[in-house]
Amino acid sequence: MRLGIQKHFGLDIWGDDNFIIEEGLIHINHGSKPSLLHITKKLRAKGYKGPLLLRFPHLIEKQITTLFDTFETARKTFDYTGAFQAVFPLKVNQFPNFVESLMSVSKSHHYGLEAGSKAELIIAMTKTPIGSPITVNGFKDKEMISLCFLASNMGHNITVTIEGLEELKTIIQIHKAFKLSMKNPLSPKIGMRIRLHSSGIGIWAKSGGYSSKFGLTSTELLEAYEMLRQENLLEYLWMVHFHIGSQMGDIAPLKKALREAGNIYAELKKRGATSLGAINIGGGLAVEYSQHEGKQERNYSLQEFANDVVYLMQDIAKSKGVEEPDIFTESGRYIAASHSVLIAPVLELFSQEYHEKGLRLKDINPLL
Ligand SMILES: Cc1ncc(COP(=O)(O)O)c(C=O)c1O
Incomplete structure (x- = not known):
């Protein structure tokens, strides 16, 4: 879950210092401050696929x-x-x-x-x-x-x-x-x-x-x-x-x-x-x-x-x-x-940006 620099999802408004973003990763602001990605990878390595509900x-x-x-x-x-x-x-x-x-x-x-x-x-x-x-x-x-x-x-x-x-x-x-x-x-x-x-x-x-x-x-x-x-x-x-x-x-x-x-x-x-x-x-x-x-x-x-x-x-x-x-x-x-964070696997990405190439246009197209 690498985040763009300006993408902090309003953490400063609702996060109450419970989470921090470091080097593009969300970390839990407690103990050794592990990233959610690190926790998820460890759990997946043990065979847990997800969605995962982490409780703190x-x-x-x-x-x-x-x-x-x-x-x-x-x-x-x-x-x-x-x-x-x-x-x-x-x-x-x-x-x-x-x-x-x-x-x-x-x-x-x-x-x-x-x-x-x-x-x-x-x-x-x-x-x-x-x-x-x-x-x-x-x-x-x-x-x-x-x-x-x-x-x-x-x-x-x-x-x-x-x-x-x-x-x-x-x-x-x-x-x-x-x-x-x-x-x-x-x-x-x-x-x-x-x-x-x-x-x-x-x-x-x-x-x-x-x-x-x-x-x-x-x-x-x-x-x-x-x-x-x-x-x-x-x-x-x-x-x-x-x-x-x-x-x-x-x-x-x-x-x-x-x-x-x-x-x-x-x-x-x-x-x-x-x-x-x-x-x-x-x-x-x-x-x-x-x-x-x-x-x-x-x-x-x-x-x-x-x-x-x-x-x-x-x-x-x-x-x-x-x-x-x-x-x-x-x-x-x-x-x-x-107190809890739900982590779900990303199955597919949908975009609202259409490229002409993806629209498979014909030579003559309806106006719509
Ligand atoms: C009698 C009573 N007490 C407490 C609560 C908990 O409310 P909240 O979770 O909004 O603090 C409810 C919720 O419906 C309630 O009916």
């Missing part, structure tokens, strides 16, 4: 460390008292060799996993270190909620997010069943996903916002609160959750959503949900894919993002006189997107 765990580690360090800087800047916590949404990548690398490079940050299906929940239960957070979103049936209760009795730090009132009824039912069948069973923490009035953004914008099929409306939220209070389960209510969409190019809709969710957090806490202690802002951190100057997809830096989230949450907590909550993120694309 150091790039997963870099994203996780950057995320945690950036939020730590924001917390210090504003003297924020809540903690920063993060989970990886398994729907974004659940391949064993990715998840193994993810969990091994992130141990020191107590990074956890988010599950949106039974299969993902089983992965989360086996791969998340005890004590690191597991969050469970999406529609859940009786079986899945029972699995969440089993996970908490295995010692997992698990939060089940309520997406609808029927789900809450099932949680209450299973809570009672576990109490009957076990001595001092441990119940999972409960989160409430809010169906925001602010609209979603980016790809999958419909999974956020008022028309989303996920989450509780304001009246349902109050109903859920009342059900938990009557069943003496308010002590488990610990998280307010929202997710406005993927690949957010602009930060303004997130700030609007956070104002809405932050105020709901504070009002619920003042109403009597004293165990509430976390706000989960979902995923959505954008990745820069553009190769062209002036056409960037993301108009904010990670530090601006973290500062805005921390500042806003602090502002709401101060003005309402409640504790500053732990801030959770569930960004997946930001963590996973840049």
